[in-house]
């Protein structure tokens with residue numbers, strides 16, 4: 613059962629600030645969605661994302677009035693951690709989480725755009741590879757790139773992936789893609805805003821794990 617498309621990200625205000633509570637509520641549905649993909653190979657990805665979310669939530673819950681937006685968290689941690697920052701705390705967790713979100717953004721956009729491997733139209737590897745190259749590959753050393761290759765072999769068929777996006781129900785492809793496009797509107801704006809925030813605060817790091 614997927615709650616992904618049912619749980620839209622909020623529209624951002626004019627200043628493009630991201631409300632921490634709303635963001636945490638929205639990303640909290642990702643782990644359950646990853647479970648719907650059906651292979652244990654994805655559990656490593658799920659625990660990474662759960663770890664990121666838990667860390668951000670842990671900071672937020674210490675003082676919700678202080679950390680109303682994600683920018684408040686980054687600015688507070690910059691003050692608190694000095695030269696250790698940004699490779700620390702919720703800033704580091706969000707740095708990685710946003711890459712996972714960018715991966716999902718590119719993957720869903722590619723599916724919505726109808727990109728396909730013409731010889732294997734029921735595979736989504738073209739879209740997954742595009743997402744990986746655009747969001748994650750440069751941050752991965754060769755061992756993690758091998759994990760990605762293993763995950764690629766376990767990737768669901770297009771039909772199963774679309775079914776997972778439709779709460780396990782058989783829904784016409786075009787209908788699912790309409791929902792994907794709707795979901796992508798606020799989701800993409802949010803992911804872009806988080807990337808821009810990291811750039812403007814000079815918080816982005818480009819080491820590989």
Ligand code: 0SG
Pocket residue numbers: 646649656657660661663664665667699701704705706708709711712713715716719740744748756759760763764767768821
């Ligand atoms: C259709 C499905 C297709 C799936 C294809 C999968 C593609 C991705 C495969 C990559 C597998 C990656 C597994 C995990 C890798 C992690 O090592 C990296 C780095 O992790 C960070 O390392 C942690 O996230 C940080 O945690 S923190 O919260 O404590 O801050 C921290 O530990 C950091 C190291 O710290 S440091 O040394 O800097 O001090 N993680 C990633 O690369 C993110 C992977 C996200 C994948 C998202 C895929 C979503 C799939 C959804 C499908 C719709």
